[in-house]
Amino acid sequence: MLGVNYAPEPTGIAPYTATMCRGLVARGHHVEVVTAFPHYPQWQLQPGDRRTLTRRDVRDGLGVTRVRHYVPARPTGIPRALSEISFGARLVTRSWGRPDVVICLSPALLATAMAAARTKSLGSGPALGIVVQDLYSAGVGETGSGGSVLARIFGRLESTVLGRADGVAVIHDRFKHTVVNRLGADAGRVAVIRNWTHVKPVQDFDKPAFRARMGWRTDETVVLHAGAMGEKQDLSNVVAAAQLSQSRSLPLRFVLMGDGGQRVSLERQGAGVSAIEVIPPLPDEDFGRALRAADVLLVNERPGLNEMAVPSKLTSYFSSGTAVLAATEATSTTAEELAAAGAGLRVGPGDPGALVSGVLTLRNDPLTLDELGRRGPDYCARVLSEEVALxxxxxxxxxxHRRKQEC
Structure with a gap:
């Protein structure tokens, strides 16, 4: 299993990769992982890891080898590409033993491309599977981070890499449609395996006491974003909504919980605004409590995002039993998933006024707010089951493995 993100990283794709590996071990497979040192979502290595080039641990019955790679302070553009290439270089220069199957995680696409090339260079060697958590070329195009030319280049690369795989697993039906119809993958080799909630069930707790500990008043509506703080989240929109709320003396509190490349900038933007606070990630138990204690859980996306990702936070949000508010395009994968769950309300992205109005709509209709919250766990049970996915x-x-043996 080759992927740049792995436990104990608390958000993003790491929890899914780690659970998948543990699930495969439990089902009789021998699994070896090669990954990076923990660095996401804060994009910083832990102090104890900064002088270590390689480390091998045994976690949950499987071997985990960690390799140092370049971790940029601002993970965009060329620095982000160099980070992926440096990880790919560490992957392809290591001994993998004699595996039957090599599974690569994308992102990171550039590292996956390098690992896939090595796998296929072995001729009759291992089968190659690729798990697609984000559509890389769609991300480049939709975020505008490299222009249309770079988007086409990454589209060709992504198409080539996926086309060389013996099988591809994607996390949503919309992804399969894009991978098959836009990137040219063989539909018969593309499987849809949904993500699941990775937040442990929270035992009953004193919600008013927890809110008091967090500094959340009983008379205010708490709107919580929990997760990464990067460019695609466009959380400046939330800061602007908080500024608008404060100017109108509305009883709303926006909370940005997590870490990422934009956190410092968001703290600067929110300085002096009492309607917003930026807090670090919470431990697992308190994380689940925060999701349940908030009044509304927020997904905020950059305008123009449609196909590139399904926010991993949605699975955790749905399982919490708290209503979701999504500031996203009407045609986005996020909007489709929210509608399928029936667990929240959508407003347009990049519009602080629409975001405030959406919160007020939910605040002023507590019966609907409760009903939306109740639908989330039911959707998880029906569609987002961990055991079904594993x-x-x-x-x-x-x-x-069978396909490779038959070749």
Whole structure:
């Protein structure tokens, strides 16, 4: 299993990769992981890891080898590409032993491309599977980070990499449509395996006492963003909504909980605004309590995002039983997922006034707010089951191996 993100990183794709590996071990597979040192979402190495080039641990019955790579302070553009290439270089220069199946995680696409090339250079060697958590070329195009030319280049690269795989697993039906119809992958080799909630169930707790400990008043509506603070989250929109709320003396509190490349900038923007606070990630138990104690859980996306990602926070949000407010395009994968769950309200992205209005709509209709919250756990039980997903990954890995043996 080759991927740049792994436990104990608390957000993003790391929890899914780690759970998938543990699930495969539990289903009889021998799994070896090569990954980076923990650095996400803060994009910083831990002090104890900064002088270590390689470390091997045994976690949950599987071997985890960590390799140092370049971690940029601002993970955009060329620095982000160099980070992925440096990780890919560490991957391809290591011994992998004699695996039956090599699974690569994308992102990071550039590292995956390098690892896929090495895998295929072995001829009759291992089967190659790629798990797609984000559509890289769509991200370049939708965020405008490299222009249309770079988006086309990454589109060709992504198409080539996925086309060389013996099988591809994607996390949403919309992803499969894009991978098959835009990137040219063989539909028969693309499986849809949904993500699941990775937040542990929270035991009953004293919600008023927890809110008091967090400094959240009983008379205010708490709107919580929990997760990464990067460019695609466009959280400046939330700061602007908080400024608008404060100017109108509205009883709203916006809370940005997490870390990421934009955190320092957001703290500067929110300085002096009492309607917003930026707080670090909470430990697991308190994280789940925060999701349940908030009044509204927020997904905020940059205008123009449609196909590139399904926010991993949605699975955790739905499981919490708290209503979701999504500032996203009407045609986005996020909007489609929210509508399928029936667990929240959508407003337009990049519009602080619309965001405030959406919060007020939910605040002023507590019956609807409660009903939306109740629908989330039901959707998780029906569609986002961890055991169903892990069984599907088990079947997928075994299929990859069989296909390779039949060649």
């Amino acid at each position: 069984d599907a990954y088990d079947d997928w890995v075994r299929l990859l």
